[in-house]
Amino acid sequence: MKQGIHKSKGGLIRSxxxxxxxxxxxxxxxxxxxxxxxxxxxxxIEELKGAAxxxxxxQKNIEATYKKENIQSPGTTPSDFTESIMKSLE
Amino acid sequence: MKWRVIGLETHDAYLNMAFDEAISESLREGASLPTIRFYNWEPSAVSIGYFQGIRDEVNLEVCRELGVDCIRRWTGGGAVYHDFDGEITYSVIAPANIFPKNIIESYGLICGWLVRGLVSLGIEAEFRPVNDILVKGKKISGSAQTRRRGILLQHGTLLYGLDLKTMFNVLNVSRQKITDKMIKSAHERVTCIQMHCGAGKKEVYEALVNAFTDGKDCGAGIWSRDELIRAKELAEEKYKSSGWTYLR
Structure with missing residues (x-):
């Protein structure tokens, strides 16, 4: 598996x-x-397993978990996690 | 609201982090006062953020050789080298509802106490969101916060001196050769008290105590028996366990 690395304003995300x-x-x-x-x-992570x-x-999947779990992540958004994951999938 | 201040203590990494969690639990149960504490790390240690992979961040072999402890924190954020001589760490543990709901604003509030301490030493410091304090554009302090079941815990480090060579050796940057250029580049980004004033560590600590307690109803406190027992239990069973350390 390839490591996807993306830097958000709130920190580095490795996936x-x-x-x-x-x-x-x-x-x-x-x-x-x-x-x-x-x-x-x-x-x-759990919710993403089984997703396309x-x-x-x-992105939609992560946004839904953010809403459901009332997640706050200063400087990091669902798009940032998505970006890191997409880089791993490249 | 009454606060308890636990003056500068020295513990190993496991007990230092366990105390923060033990106070959080005890405060939630109404058995402890909101607490401000200051501490050193002996032996020196590397702490990593809750979400970090330990092997990504830490050179475990070098840590073993140097006798540097490694610990996963309860809080997010990055890897920090806690040098016994080179820093002072603080923790603030209090009900979350006395702080702004907005996380960056609450960082700003507590980091503001640290900034005031630095200013009282003649060092012009400023808070840079999310969680850093800068002097002349260089980082002198970083903090990490968590909020669990109504309790806010923020802890952070203030750099008193800089041992960049050891820092690069124990953190995983050392997979590359540590070059003079890297050290120079780090000096352009990171700074410490000793580069800005001649205050001794004790003087810096006193300035922090004054700034953190200013305007609050504070009393010098000690650990309760239950807190001590719980902290030792958490240190042994959680923070020293490989399940926790190698979680990621």
Missing amino acids: FVGTENGIIDDISISGDFFLFPEEALSKI AKREEI
Whole structure:
């Protein structure tokens, strides 16, 4: 798997994404960003498993988890996570 | 509101981080006062942010050789080298509802206390969102905040001296050769108290205490027996565990 690295205003986001038939089946995200509540990162990851490995789908999926989990991440947006994931998928 | 101030103490990394969590729990239960604490790290240590991969950030082999501890924090943000001689760390643990809801504003409020401390030493410092304090455009302090179940914890480091060579050795930049150019480039981005005033570490600490407690109803405090027991338990069972350290 290729590492996708993207720097948001709030920090660096590293991601590794594995796919099968265009579907995300393995994903890890790490970095020096801030995200509250911290445990919600695992929810973002959980929700992305099984999603189509397409920019729009990924972004929508992350936005939905942000809303559901009431996530705040100063300087980092769902688009930043999407960007890091897309770089891993390149 | 009454605050407790725990004066400058020295502990290892595991107990330092465990105290922050133990106070958060105890405050939530109504058994502790909101607390401001100052501390050093012995042995020197590297702390990484909650979301970081330890192998991405830390040269574990060099840490072992130098006797530098490695710990995953409860808070996000980046990897920090906590040199025993070269910094003072603070923590603020208090009900989240006394701070602005906006995270950057709350960083600004607490970092403002630190800025006031630096200004009282004659150092012109400024808060730079999200979580840094700069002097003449260079970083002198970084902080990290978490809010869990109604409790805000913010901790941060103030650089007193700079040991860039050790810092580069223990952090993973050392996979590349540490060059004079890298050291020079870091000096252009990072600074410390010693580069701006002749105050001793004790004087700096006193300036911080004055600035952090100004306008608050504060009393010097000690750990309760329960806090000590819980902190030791968290240090052993959570912060020293490989499950936590190698979480990512």
